[in-house]
Amino acid sequence: MTKLLKIMLVDDQKxxxxxxxxxxxxxxxxxxxxxxxLPRTALSELEKEKPDLIFLDLNMxxxxxxxxxxxxxxxxxxxxxxxxxxxxxDLDKEKAQNYNQVIDFLIKPLNKNxxxxxxxxxxxxx
Amino acid sequence: xxLSSAKYRITYEAFSKLSGSLxxxxxxEELGIVANRHLKYLFNxxxxxxxxxxxxxxxxxxxxxxxxxxxxxxxxxxxxYEKQLFKVKIPLLRALNTTDLxxxxxxLYENWNKPKLWGWHTTSGEREICFSLISDDTxxxxxxxxxxxxxxxxxxxxxxxxxxxxxxxxxxxxRLKEAITExxxxxxxxxxxxxxxxxxxxxxxxxxxxxxxxxxxxxxxxAHDLREPLxxxxxxxxxxxxxxxxxxxxxxxxxxxxxxxxxxxxxxxVVSQSEQTASNAxxxxxxxx
Numbered sequence: 317m318t319k320l321l322k323i324m325l326v327d328d329q330k331x332x333x334x335x336x337x338x339x340x341x342x343x344x345x346x347x348x349x350x351x352x353x354l355p356r357t358a359l360s361e362l363e364k365e366k367p368d369l370i371f372l373d374l375n376m377x378x379x380x381x382x383x384x385x386x387x388x389x390x391x392x393x394x395x396x397x398x399x400x401x402x403x404x405x406d407l408d409k410e411k412a413q414n415y416n417q418v419i420d421f422l423i424k425p426l427n428k429n430x431x432x433x434x435x436x437x438x439x440x441x442x
Numbered sequence: 443x444x445l446s447s448a449k450y451r452i453t454y455e456a457f458s459k460l461s462g463s464l465x466x467x468x469x470x471e472e473l474g475i476v477a478n479r480h481l482k483y484l485f486n487x488x489x490x491x492x493x494x495x496x497x498x499x500x501x502x503x504x505x506x507x508x509x510x511x512x513x514x515x516x517x518x519x520x521x522x523y524e525k526q527l528f529k530v531k532i533p534l535l536r537a538l539n540t541t542d543l544x545x546x547x548x549x550l551y552e553n554w555n556k557p558k559l560w561g562w563h564t565t566s567g568e569r570e571i572c573f574s575l576i577s578d579d580t581x582x583x584x585x586x587x588x589x590x591x592x593x594x595x596x597x598x599x600x601x602x603x604x605x606x607x608x609x610x611x612x613x614x615x616x617r618l619k620e621a622i623t624e625x626x627x628x629x630x631x632x633x634x635x636x637x638x639x640x641x642x643x644x645x646x647x648x649x650x651x652x653x654x655x656x657x658x659x660x661x662x663x664x665a666h667d668l669r670e671p672l673x674x675x676x677x678x679x680x681x682x683x684x685x686x687x688x689x690x691x692x693x694x695x696x697x698x699x700x701x702x703x704x705x706x707x708x709x710x711x712v713v714s715q716s717e718q719t720a721s722n723a724x725x726x727x728x729x730x731x
Contacts, residue, residue, distance in 0.1 A: 405661070
């Protein structure tokens with residue numbers, strides 16, 4: 317039996333988290349979901365929460381997605397990250413390849429199929 | 443020692459002095475003066491005239507008159523008997539006519555006693571030489587003086603051509619120097635143009651960097667800011683089927699409306715920023731033109 321995941325959503329847009337949370341729930345992708353609109357808070361609660369996967373937005377004020385990834389690197393935190401962005405820029409996609417812990421680069425809007433694909437992709441590893 | 447061998451020795455000593463002096467002269471004028479000073483020690487004469495042709499053009503004539511300044515004329519007119527000498531190349535010896543004299547010497551004819559005209563033609567490399575001598579009964583020239591006269595003519599003409607060639611070399615060197623100066627000037631000019639080009643390229647590159655940065659900012663704005671509220675609207679539509687009509691109206695529609703309004707706001711901002719970037723770019727281009 318597949319072990320269910322704990323997913324952390326980090327997006328400054330509350331509504332984006334709302335949508336993604338609903339999609340994760342309806343696809344049975346995770347056992348529990350925690351969502352943050354403040355990346356700083358998410359970072360500080362990482363050790364306590366110990367999520368299996370982070371859905372990370374790129375374009376955020378204060379700490380953007382790249383700084384968030386750099387902070388993870390600094391902490392030597394290996395939590396796997398899926399970038400979820402509304403940017404269609406290839407530059408961002410290329411830049412994401414510099415981070416080993418980024419396992420996927422998804423462009424919004426997400427839908428059930430995208431989440432299910434991701435779920436299948438992760439199954440052998442879980 | 444007999445008289446003729448004594449005369450021979452004295453003559454050759456005089457000639458060797460002349461030869462030494464000639465080797466030191468540096469101009470055609472000096473050549474004339476030095477030769478004139480020594481001539482009287484070599485043989486008897488009233489007038490000695492040497493004409494040199496170089497590649498069939500009259501180069502120069504030397505006229506030496508006893509106790510007078512030498513006369514050297516560039517591109518001189520040939521006298522009639524000289525023309526004949528250059529043509530037939532046979533030595534001549536006859537009584538002198540007044541018409542045989544160059545204009546400046548005709549007055550002297552009266553002072554001479556039965557003057558005789560001697561004339562010879564010779565060649566040396568590319569130059570043709572005609573030399574003539576006037577003697578009279580008081581200053582008699584004879585065949586035994588020929589050897590020394592030949593040596594003298596050879597000496598004077600050789601030295602003349604050395605001076606002539608060295609002057610030509612000097613002229614050419616001067617022209618070369620002028621050409622070098624000109625080339626240096628042009629080089630400086632080219633360097634200046636190059637520098638100017640580099641400045642222009644540098645300025646244009648800066649300008650392009652600036653425009654690129656602006657375009658990148660604009661593209662980021664388009665790529666993210668504009669799409670963000672749109673992806674929310676699409677996201678809400680995606681999950682709408684999971685809600686009852688009641689829930690949809692209560693919790694999803696207000697969020698959908700909020701996102702749509704936000705999209706409209708950002709869309710307006712992107713348009714105004716694009717216009718601003720375009721007008722800035724125009725300003726820069728016009729400013730440089």
